[in-house]
Amino acid sequence: MLGLVPILLGYLPLTLFMAVLSMACALVLASLLAMERVARIPVLDGIVVLFISFFRGTPLLVQLFLFYYGLPQVMPFLTNMTGVQAAIIGLTLHFSAYMAESIRAAIIGVDRSQWEAAEAVGMTRTQMMGRIVLPQAARVAAPTLVNYFIDMIKSTSLAFTLGVTEMMGATQKEAAGSFLYFEAFIVVALIYWAIVEALSFAQKRLEFSLNRAFTR
């Protein structure tokens, strides 16, 4: 049973690669979506609302199948898309919709008088968001965003349904080859659990440093 551990860990880099890259893209996209939701730019606002509604309102698995199996039929240039690419795009879009809402709430939570102070000293909107509002919103949003990252890591296992041999896909193969289903799946469960625990530890450190400015 323990012999499985090094085999499965060999696929950990791919799992982490998908999770980290998707998370980075989702953070950028979610911040843009959130800022639009706060600014409410005409026309664009309707599109953003629709985007968030769709990607929150449909299962991730459906979205992944739609990207990987469905879209290439109507958009032939997508035929060469790999399973890993489709998974990263799907995870990015899906999680950015959720994260946009928590980032938006965090932005609105920043004390209004500080927005005014930033305007009063003559900052542009971009400077105000980048220097004053977003750094403070990040502190509020951080615990929720780490939560989404945890969810993201576990959701990379769905990439196996797109034919990607990541950790879950490898487990499936090992299990099928040896008929040791219980052993295989309990080992992969423990590996995911260990990763998430490590991340929770990092979360505490992150929150401590983000809160530095706000403790006496």
Add this chain to the structure above:
Amino acid sequence: MIRLTGLTKRFGATPVLNGIDLTIEQGERVVVIGPSGTGKSTLLRCINFLDRPEAGTIQVGDLTVDAAHASRAQILGLRRRTAFVFQNYALFANKTARQNITEALVTVQRRPRAEAEARADAILAETGLTEKADSFPAALSGGQQQRVGIGRAMALDADLMLFDEPTSALDPEWVGEVLDLMRRVAERRQTMLIVTHEMQFAREIADRVIFMDGGRIVEQGPPAQIFEAPQDERTRSFLRRVTR
């Protein structure tokens, strides 16, 4: 020179400023007094477009803006020629005292960081906050926060400094130190427009006192005239109430 003509502002259907005309000379220190809800704060907030006036013109130094058709660049221009001190300090909570002062010097005025920091340290020394330079606002008392707020405004070297009831949110024990600092700013003949309820302070430092009521300037003149011999009945009754 600062010149406002016909400045008008309404919140919904309620008029708050009814065509304010006001000229402030370079180096003049003007104090605005009056009952609450008469548009004193709104007047200040309309000058730098924290509130958007509907009509009138605003001239600050070389920039004249038609309020009804103000472009984003003009609004930025007004804000960069003025400095604002808030009632509730409004310090950037994610920045230290020193960073609160350097922030706009670096990001808005594009001054070199070393120069901005030297300026901030000079201002912190002047405001008696050298030891608190690296403290975040959460760790400062109300009086210290407002001194940083004034320091942040001083650093901008603005054509006009606007003070919106800077001592109203303070515990009584901190009011004195904030007024002392404002006195020092006034001694430099910085052009100031101050809304305050500190009548004694107004009498001391103002070149001119303006009494506002109902969104209008009712009466104005040197402090001696307004406080000793007010002409309008509304001014008299207001002063009776606040000076007991």
